Amino acid sequence: MVRMLLGREEMDRNTWMYEIGRATSEFIDSLDEFITIAETDQLEKEKGNTTISCPCKKCKNARWYTDSTNIKNHLIAHGFMRGYTCWSFHGESLADLNPSVSDNDTDNEEDSYNSDNNVNFDDMFDDLDMEDKVADKYHDRVQQLFVDAEKPLYTGCMNFTKLSAVIQLFNLKSNNGSRDTSFISLLKLLNKMLPEGNELSFSTYQAKKLMCPMGLEIQRIHTCPNDCMLYRNEDKDLHQCKVCGTSRYKRGKSTDNVDSDVSENGPPEKLLWYLPIIPRLKRLFANEKDAKLLRWYAEDRKNDGKMRHVADSLQWKNIDKDFGEFGDEIRNMRFRLSSDGINPFGDLSSRHSMWPKATWKRH
Template structure:
């Protein structure tokens, strides 16, 4: 088994183009960190050790990452192992499932580069090229196993998985930097490490909000200094007569902030990965369809929706979300009433053992406290709703790495998951008073208790229905 002439020619041309004298060896032992001048040595290594896993795109030998392809044979082989053990997470760096993967030599950098190059805009090309340089730069002179980027990426993954503080992580970086040989490339602070990986970050929007939950300072109100409804200042001010600067960034800190994590770039990243792109088709291609309720797609609601909107249902890659929200106390103090509201999106196209995994649950909004938004939560949902309207009506052009073609991705909210009080806030239906049942509505059977001064609903079964009063138990509302 010899390296074909075209592959040799491409590798040699890439060496000349980059002005280098050596070529990286992609065998199992070298893993592209060892370089040789003679291509015959690389051929011998490949015959002796075999190709390194997942190096399907020769990104270090002149092949473009955006035009890379993954053979279906290798992809299917990976999925055989996963289906035999569905309890194992697909996330290589999930601390709860598969900690052993943290010590493996393969960092899936090629897949990351593919995602970056596919989704990078023209203004990010310079940062992208710097990432490629750091991926080839050894950690120190003579290091063949680790590059600067791979080490920082692994350390950041460990920090995230084990919840290390920034201070402890900085101390660890300083210690490792001192232990390694002189003139090593390891950063010595959290800021430097994150700056190295900044092109890999997904977009985050910090949107200022009225402290009384009246409005968001976005779109036509982006430059406003006071609320158009209540007149409250946008900033934390010590004096009422403080003057405003025309530049919003030069004023005092905002009184309240909404953190929005745009979902469209994240969906593009999922589709740009061949493995994740195949998982998004699982509900149609690999699901066992035997008439039993095994997955959300087996429900009548899913079938009725596909029947009413056949254009949406015929494209199996379209996403159906489950939206969930509730208040949490981020400080773990039971005496505190501070309430922060995250808004999460679950992807129901995935297999049932992956739908609720941390990797595939998308945090779309984080509504800052100290008090709950209540019925004004619709104000904070507006950025997410705007993106969902685009995904529903117009769609977004997305590259499918599994089928190696672009398509128009659309998405919708299939259902919401919440407790009864949060249901009232999300739907706008009052779950208090005489007509508190959202199913029975005007036909709700309720009674006002004279002494405890509360309304109660009676005649409700486990699944309330106005036409089936099966119980005489009372529920106070």
């Protein structure tokens, strides 16, 4: 419906919304089409209520106006909020758009958001406003999540939205330890019971995608079956281990007739699942309560010269002394590797534990 209102093949949204001047006729003409779409959507959706959310940089769809002239003036003065190429608050869904339109980057200064390399320490933590710092490629997913949180489960439903229904069903699944198969059967049965055209998910996978649209990145790295090496960086296109000569593919004994494209040679013999740490740290510091706990050792810890915390140890202080810039930043992160129940030296007659040990005394 919304797309039908676009009477011409207009310039790319990313171009007119963010790159050309807001005083140009091209911007004004395209802005008028946006206002028409927003007004039409509200008239149909709210049965005469012409209140419209303002997507300017200051309002960010959090303020609503009855007069669309106010919205137009805001957008001319301040411009559109970053990444709002899918007009999800004004009648569109991601399915309405061509992927080449909705996936465009609107700012390139944060292209390294998901990269573990060359991370600037200040950029990693400063100005952690979730609306502004979320990666551009996730912005439309966030907007769609807001839409699902408002959309009724079925026409006329007053108690549940598309999102709240799935969340409560998942709570039920978790509290009762239900298996995925039984949960899928429950979803299918509820879909039949609810009115036709309801928004309830049909499967566990769809429900999880609805609740967690911004899943953290996981990298799957091919490894040598004998754990000699990882196929990454300059070694990513090798067909066999450069240490032991074993094929990386699950192809039996033969390694002949391999395609130059490693993705065309079948599944790898062994995989390493790597969870990049930087995006996870950003999520922790983006939450106010978690961020306060991560800074506790520097802001709230009792520092009276006694050994009360690992930060009181000589090793900790030596690191701060040797790496002054790192030590002065109270949001620095330090990691300790622990492993339990492994046999690191290949001696099957012995058991080794690398967990820090504590001595308990019975009184």
